[in-house]
Amino acid sequence: MKALKLMAAALAFVGATAQAATNQEIINHVSYNVILATYNDLASQAANLNAAVNTLAANPTEANLAKAQDAWRATRIPWESSEAFLFGPVDSLGIDPLLDTWPLNILDLDSVLKSNRAITTDFVRALGTNLQGFHTIEYLLFGDGKSANTKPASALTAKQFEYLKATTALLAENTAYLANSWSKNYDPENPSAPGYVQVISNPGFDNPFYSSDRAVMEEFVQGMMGILDEVANGKMSDPMGADINSANMALVESPFSWNSLNDFTNNIRSVYSIYTGHYRSTKGPGVKALVERVDAALAARVEGEILNCMQLIQAIRPAGGGDFGQAIFTPDGRARAQKAIDALNALHATMENEVLPTLDM
């Protein structure tokens, strides 16, 4: 009986191996159903945000402000869930800083708001990246974030409405441009260039960027490693400073809306999406399927580490209210944050030392 069970297990293993996704299937799935789908969601949510802000400007009620704030949070989800794949047009076309430069330059923004210039989309476009994008909208919609993460609709001035309309229209334009660069044309200087999704999903000798499927897989793994490092050692460690006295609220991302921990979690969710191939209701395969072919235990362990990191980040949230910007000023909050940082760095080491080498096996 024992022998039979072993044989059945062996057959199941062989069957599973035989049915394992090929590299091309993984690449196709991740490229179209994770990355492209994320950018399409981003463009769609940004258009919704623009509409919500226009409604708020036309009718500045508390309900409409709440809808605009919700729309901002909803747009933030696909963007932060894309940070494991900040390669391709988002980098080469310089779109990342247009959407998400932080910290916001509040001094300069206040200076602009005091000027007599008519604020249009083109005007904001010319101001520079730290006066447009997500965090400018966030500051105007949510207030300064010091003691609360919202403000009354009556606090919004006419000039702020002008600025909000212009900068959300620009955000919608830039996210649509990003989605278009992945779906239709990755190089505006070359109208015959296809969407980047076609480039990355068709590696080969005639592909100018990815000569093999291994090159694409490495792009995926390096992308995951990049955001793990940024969340642990940039977004979380820098504001914490060396000790509680040197903690710096000005370095916290999304401090006005108290959305920092959701941002970080979604950053790691983007790692999860690339790794497993799961995005929203869509299921894999992702890079995990490749790792499974070499080491099934490792493949499962990495998935567990990713989920654990997301839980540890959410656990930083102070019980009495607030977000990451408040947690780093308490000993308990700092301890929880350090635990998450350690887990993220450990996951980064696993990616570098164990997952990356599987590409060569």
Place this chain on the structure above:
Amino acid sequence: MKRLLLAIFTLSSIANAQEPTSSSTTTAPTTEIQAPVSAPTTTPIEEEDEDDESREAAVSTSTANGNVEKAYPKFEFTSYGYIVFGQRETFKTVQNLTPITRREMDLAEIAFEGEYILSDSSKIEFEIEIEHGGVGTVVEFDPFEEFGEFEQEIEKGGEVVLPELYYKKTWKKTNTALKVGKFPLFIALGSVQTKPHMYASILASDLEARMIPLNWTETGVQVEQKFSDFTARLGVVSGLNSEFFRTYNWIGGGYQRHFETTNADDLATLASIEWGSVAKGKGFALSYYAGNTTGNRYKVDKLKEDAEVTLWTLMGGYKFGGFGFSGEVIEGTLENSNLVSAANATLGGLAKPKAFAPLGHKARLESLQIYYDFASIRLTPFLKWEHVNTFEEVEGNINKNPRYDVTRNSGGLMWFFDQGAFLKAQYATEVTELEGLPETYQANIAFGFDIDSFK
């Protein structure tokens, strides 16, 4: 390029017409290195040019003494360098209003300047600078990498640069000179007063670098004509690349020293008229620079409109006994600054300007320094006022940014405690027109040497 070739051809013709049919200095080259020679003071013209005529006069004397066979080529050498110790206030981020204090030490610069004197009327001059103790950075443009990327290799923090390398021919009968190669532009105090003994502050100008290239040199050809106490200059030089214009230094980043080669699709015209000697602190000059910058961009399709840079400079100084003053006013215009800003905003890779794409249409810099020279003890205390605004006027959708309207006041002293060695101390405060941004200070002490001060 046609203008450049035409100028070279014309000047070569003039040179040939003036040259004697047989040279008096046709000797075999020697490897003799001679110490710098003191400048004779027998003719007014020899006093005019700080670096050139004095040495050429010395060479002429040598020729007259009958040492013709061993006279040329000669090599002359000078050098200067300094180390800066400083403390300054800065801000952690653009949101912070409380300054933090930083202390710094910088092996700021050591420069080696040499001259190969080829004849009594021609020479090759060059200068090698080692900045910040480093060995070099280079930005490379790779059109075959993805979308055409800018890549930078950094071996260390500083640079080794060759800011000057030019051939100079002088025709004494007509007081005409020709420079061909890479030479300093006669456009601002920072590129005219090139050696530490020429100015009392640690840098000739602290704020020039916020508006134009610091120590600006370019490759090209320049004719110089002296008449009485005046010197006129007319040149054609390599232009700027507007791809690297940035908010924080206006056209300064367009100086194409980042690259191994210089794009020369757009050239610039340089003209000036000088009375006396600005370099020596007793003279005034009016200078003009104009050149398009669009053709020198790497990403050729991002900007199709012209982006001509025009600069007017009035600079100079004078000394009455021990009391002296110097200063400059630079007015600059960037054509289609809003279109350049928009084109730069979407550059990728290392060229990405991030928040620093917006550019002013007109920029202005003013400075005034007063000093008293206690010649007997070689001590020169000074006071200096400088102001720069790179958003003096804007075009289209660009907003005036008061953060770049800067006033700087400083005071300090220069003391040559040894014949060729100096100590400079400078304390400066800086304030911008941006409401809420507090005033900051900077204190520096520089130790250095300047071999040219022996002259």
